[in-house]
Amino acid sequence: MSMPRxxxxxxxxxxxxxxxxxxxxxxAGQLSPVEVARAVLARAEEIQPSLNAFTRIDHDGxxxxxxxxxxxxxxxxxLSPVDGVPxxxxxxxxxxxxxxxxxxxxxxxxxxxxxxxxxxxxxxxGCVFIGITTTPEFGWKALTDxxxxxxxxxxxxxxxxxxxxxxxxxxxxxxxxxxxxxGTDGGGSIRIPSSFTGxxxxxxxFGRVAAYPASPFGTVAHIGPMTRSVADTKxxxxxxxxxxxxxxxxxxxVFPSLNAAxxxxxxxxxxxxxxxxxGAVDPEIEARxxxxxxxxxxxxxxxxxxxxxxQDLHAVFQILWFAGAAARRxxxxxxxxxxxxxxxxDIAEAGxxxxxxxxxxxxxxxxxxxxxxxxxxxxxxxxxxxxxxxAPFTAGQEVPEGSGMRxxxxxxxxxxxxxxxxxxxxxxxxxxxxxGRPIGLQIVGARGADGRxxxxxxxxxxxxxxxx
Numbered sequence: 212m213s214m215p216r217x218x219x220x221x222x223x224x225x226x227x228x229x230x231x232x233x234x235x236x237x238x239a240g241q242l243s244p245v246e247v248a249r250a251v252l253a254r255a256e257e258i259q260p261s262l263n264a265f266t267r268i269d270h271d272g273x274x275x276x277x278x279x280x281x282x283x284x285x286x287x288x289x290l291s292p293v294d295g296v297p298x299x300x301x302x303x304x305x306x307x308x309x310x311x312x313x314x315x316x317x318x319x320x321x322x323x324x325x326x327x328x329x330x331x332x333x334x335x336x337g338c339v340f341i342g343i344t345t346t347p348e349f350g351w352k353a354l355t356d357x358x359x360x361x362x363x364x365x366x367x368x369x370x371x372x373x374x375x376x377x378x379x380x381x382x383x384x385x386x387x388x389x390x391x392x393x394g395t396d397g398g399g400s401i402r403i404p405s406s407f408t409g410x411x412x413x414x415x416x417f418g419r420v421a422a423y424p425a426s427p428f429g430t431v432a433h434i435g436p437m438t439r440s441v442a443d444t445k446x447x448x449x450x451x452x453x454x455x456x457x458x459x460x461x462x463x464x465v466f467p468s469l470n471a472a473x474x475x476x477x478x479x480x481x482x483x484x485x486x487x488x489x490g491a492v493d494p495e496i497e498a499r500x501x502x503x504x505x506x507x508x509x510x511x512x513x514x515x516x517x518x519x520x521x522q523d524l525h526a527v528f529q530i531l532w533f534a535g536a537a538a539r540r541x542x543x544x545x546x547x548x549x550x551x552x553x554x555x556x557d558i559a560e561a562g563x564x565x566x567x568x569x570x571x572x573x574x575x576x577x578x579x580x581x582x583x584x585x586x587x588x589x590x591x592x593x594x595x596x597x598x599x600x601x602a603p604f605t606a607g608q609e610v611p612e613g614s615g616m617r618x619x620x621x622x623x624x625x626x627x628x629x630x631x632x633x634x635x636x637x638x639x640x641x642x643x644x645x646x647g648r649p650i651g652l653q654i655v656g657a658r659g660a661d662g663r664x665x666x667x668x669x670x671x672x673x674x675x676x677x678x679x
């Protein structure tokens with residue numbers, strides 16, 4: 212397989228700049244949005260043949276937007292501090308006048324007549340959209356491969372998966388093909404690929420970022436930012452967050468401000484969640500997170516063991532997720548269903564056999580779990596856990612070879628519980644395995660406390676204890 216000389220380090224310095232560094236360069240006249248867009252587009256083209264992060268790289272649209280941004284900066288009238296920042300959108304979120312494929316060839320592309328709320332906010336802030344990133348079919352699994360668009364690969368080791376379903380976004384972030392990357396997360400689809408590729412991703416509190424059209428997977432589905440640093444994640448979330456009348460699921464109340472005070476590790480009360488909702492933790496990952504726990508204690512944090520409330524969350528999540536898959540399959544004409552990903556067909560079929568009573572019972576169990584998790588986050592400042600229980604495995608596979616697992620939900624037990632509880636969860640890099648596969652650390656906070664989660668993530672990142 213042909214690879215760039217180094218898919219992680221061969222990007223030019225422009226492609227590694229943060230949003231704040233770009234803004235400073237634009238304001239001083241030392242950089243131009245057009246120069247940056249060209250560099251990032253070239254980077255995207257360079258890594259695309261080997262890593263397959265994009266379904267479309269939009270040279271014309273990006274350069275047109277960059278020229279408009281450049282004119283605003285020269286006139287000292289930028290739309291926002293992130294005007295001109297290169298941005299990607301996942302191929303499952305509407306962009307006006309773009310053909311969105313949802314990772315499938317089983318149905319015609321959706322010609323979006325309007326932007327989704329998060330895209331609209333990013334556009335209004337002057338972000339430069341450089342392309343659309345890969346996803347599995349309808350975002351159904353925590354990997355990124357599909358019959359129509361092939362396999363997306365991990366830049367740290369191209370033989371393994373970057374995770375998913377926001378895998379293309381994670382790869383683009385890791386290699387410098389953009390600064391802001393919009394992802395979605397229904398069961399770990401931001402946090403898993405962030406952990407697998409060594410970047411930062413946040414699944415916000417449910418409703419913090421508006422969604423439209425509504426996801427067939429219901430209220431486990433979230434939209435959030437993926438970037439190379441906590442600072443960029445904060446900057447992107449500040450733009451994306453907010454009310455939109457098209458999202459009926461958003462509550463009319465006001466979320467706590469994202470402008471949380473800076474945090475220190477000393478004095479934090481942290482719950483260490485070490486046992487996933489299903490399955491076991493790889494010993495190497497367990498040991499790595501254990502060392503982080505020891506370092507947090509040495510830095511003055513109080514860390515206590517934390518166990519999830521005793522419910523079968525794996526079964527609950529699969530009922531809700533499989534029912535959503537069945538609903539999504541109903542939108543596919545009979546003549547197109549033969550082209551669907553076999554795994555998606557399987558879970559949609561399982562979902563079609565569920566009863567209304569099954570769904571209502573699972574929803575009730577979910578509500579009890581959410582109540583218990585709200586109570587837990589009154590006792591702790593945050594929970595921490597492995598980002599994923601296992602390391603990245605062979606690209607193109609749903610489960611590790613020889614594992615005896617059948618579905619991705621069996622190894623994602625640190626992710627989907629936080630979709631069920633709707634709390635904010637951030638994934639930050641936490642070193643690598645001995646053979647070079649990234650490990651992530653998850654930080655979970657109370658509903659609405661997105662800003663505080665990110666400030667605590669920043670404090671942990673600043674300690675340097677999550678580096679190998």
